[in-house]
Amino acid sequence: MKTCQILFPLFMVMLVYQVRSEDKIPSSQVFAPFEETVWLNCSTPDPDDTHLESRLKKRNNTKGPNWSAVEVLVDDWEISTSYCMTNGKEIMKHDTVAYALPSNVSIEMEPKLEEGKEYKITCTVHKVAPLEYLTVYITRGGEVISNKSYAGPHVRDRKNVSHSYTFTASRSDNLMNFSCEAVLQLGSERRTVMSSEIPVWTYTLPDPPVISVQEWIEIGTSFTAECLVTNGFPPRDVRLSVFIDDTPLRVIPVVTDDGTVKGTAYGNASYPRPGLRTIRCKSHLHILSTETAMNVTIYELPTVSLSLSRNITDLGEDVTAICDIDNKHPGAYGLSIIVDGKEEQNGTMFTLTRTLTASRRTPHLDITCTAYVIGNSSLSRSATQTLQVHYPPEFTEDLCPSTLTLVEGKTQFSCQADGNPEPTVECSNNGSYINDMVTVTKDMSGSYTCIATNQKGNATKEVNVMVQSLTPDITIDLKPQLEEGKEYTISCSVHEVVLLEVVSIFITRGGEVIRNNSYTGPHVRDRQTVRHSYTFIASRSDNLKNFSCEAVLQFGSERHTVTSSEITAQTYTLPYAPVISVQEWIEIGTSFTAECLVTNGFPPRDVRLSLFIDDTPLHVIPVVTDEETVKGTAYGNASYPRPGLRTIRCKSELFTSSRETAVTVKIYELPTMSLALSRNIIDLGEDVTATCDIANKHPGAYGLSIIVDGQEEQNGTMFTLNHTFTASRRTPHLDITCTAYVIGNSSLSRSSTQTLQVHYLPEFTENLCPSTLVLIERKTHFSCDGDGNPEPTVECSANGSYINDMVTVTRDMSGIYKCEATNQKGQAQKDINVTVQYEPVKPILTVSSNATITKGNPLNITCRSDGSPAPTYSWQIPNNAGVTYSPDNSTVIIHTATSSHSGTYTCVARNVHGGESEKQEVTVVSAGNMCWIIGIVAGVVMLVILAIVVAYWCHWEKKTGSYDVTGPDGDTATQRLLNNTTSV
Known part of the structure; x- marks a missing residue:
């Protein structure tokens, strides 16, 4: 009996151990926050006979066509293994791991770093578990510069851990944000907690300052001192101070493109006496500084x-x-x-x-x-x-030459003497005096005695004067106005000329010589007048050119020139006849514009234009265009006592020639008219009379027309026109217009319009209120209007709920609405079938078994979403994954899972109003070696047979004696050994 009590539980434990030791059943690792619940799923062919064995407390359970799920409370830091059992066989297991995200991640480091020095960053992760899934990252500017991952053993509670990193500061660290990041890698899920960011300032001490200042400074004057600092980083944080002795000066700092800092200081040398002073420049960067000094001399200018x-x-x-x-x-x-x-x-x-x-x-x-x-x-x-x-005075050759050659009327006599006080000089010849104020004439040639005198004495000198004579006059003869294409002659005359053999005559046009003539002997002993002529054909190129004559007298190497006055030629071409542009009809009392266009006239700016209405001149504004066309614009006013015909004339003039053109215009008066209705408000089918009248102060020929609702109903040339008509159609108002126009030009008219109000019963039409109305939730508005005058009010309701265009449409508003339109003339009713459509909601994915399945097993993923119209489904699945879809495409069916089925399955639910999507990850694992599985099965079978034999032997032994297999607490040995297993 004792043997049975020992062996039977032992074999049962061996059986359970043998089954539990099989690691190749489907398994998954589940992560859950400590003291929170999580659902564990079992994929099974028989959900009614499937239960979950776990030491975790169970809260809820549910079942599906081929799956079962249990909600458990994760309240233990140890990894808990739960088993899915069917008919006493384990078909799946879950390892549940409790975790706690860090309560805080802190960072410690210096915020100000000197370039080239070492610094340490320390990251501390507070109250995190378990450590074997934790990695700590240190980042600089978002880039990881150090990391540390932690290994087991498995920690049973929350811990604080730290990670440090030492680095050398560089300029690239400046203004970078340093931070710590704690990452828990929970299976495929990554949970991250960040520390605060520490912005870093990196700096480099600058070179000693360089001072630039004038070495000598005058007492009482202002001065400028410049301080230059290089290599400081960052340059904009460098602060400069400038002192003279111990007195601070005002500094204006500037940072240049190359990072140099230049400070300019302004001071005043207001000191009681001269002496040496010290200029100091001090540069500061954070808490560090460097300094340079130099001496200057304060001086006083002598009196x-x-x-x-x-x-x-x-x-x-x-x-x-x-x-x-x-x-x-x-x-x-x-x-x-x-x-x-x-x-x-x-x-x-x-x-x-x-x-x-x-x-x-x-x-x-x-x-x-x-x-x-x-x-x-x-x-x-x-x-x-x-x-x-x-x-005393003294004559020198440079101040008073012994021989002086003068040109008649062109040069002046000059003789001066050196002396102080400045001497006076007088020159005479036989009682005739000459000086620099006298105009030289040809009879002044001769020998002159010059005397210089001042307070200290006098001096005398003989001066021989020779006067050369030039011709005083040369004239030109040419008409100033030249018609293009005609011949003209230029004549040059040189008057009272002596020595013809030294004379040449030149004819010039615009400064260019176009003709010349030189004269030869015999020598003539008296004055003469000579003439030279040139004939040419006038062209436009001659216009505004200056023509002149020039006489040149060549006396040896000396050349004397006499020029005539200039004649400016005006070349012209007669223009074509003017072209008048003016409106044909002009209203009495209104302003009008007339344009006159003249072409081919040259020069166009000399063309003058005149415009007249009848014989009254108009003010003309001329404009010359780029094409050398002359356009004159005149503004007039048709202030006439009555209508009639008038003549517009344009006259163009060029020098002494002119041309003229005339056109006729019609001066008209617009009619004065009125429109009256027998009444302005009527009911549908009633008559009304329209009366149209003309009352002008000037008699004339006018036409009348009555138009009802855009269609002419009656016309005539009398002064009064009547028309009676019936309001025969449903329209809230009719526009009735009376138009009076000038016969011969119907566009010259005036109109008067009256609006006739037509009242009628309400009526629903399909375009204003359709029988079937499809609305989109929150995007479109309900719309039902009734036709009628006065405008009817419309109310639509279903089961006591009213709807209108001010109400936000929701999906529960679909239904049959009764609409009623009412005005003073009556009412109308209509039923409207309202359908509210909406875009799909986010889909819900249901997996027939765990998303982690063993190769060869089946798996279904079902997608469901609500929408109107009913959504259609489409899938994005891993490449080369062979699947079958349900008829409505809502379910993906995997009959036999392979490794190609692993990946992300995305369901997209869509209708005409939009779409939503949801993802599901699927993992396919290997079933292991088949021989190993057969061995396990054989072992299990042998243990079962052995257990049966032991049970039978114990049963036989019971017949011959008594035994006790209960423990102190009443449990069986098997129950005690399996006390870590609980079934649903």
């Missing part, structure tokens, strides 16, 4: 004075110059005395004296005293005095 013993002296006499410095601040200065541009004496004392002799003929001597700062002679001040030197 200098110059005095002469006398300011006027005679040639050969002595003069003393005294130079003094008088400064309010003592200092080291130098003095220099310069006479007529040459330094005569210098020294470093405060007074300098120099005695000099006026030794040369010059009217004055400039004497300068210069005081300068020792060490920088360019810093100086000067005082200048002018010494007047007196001496």
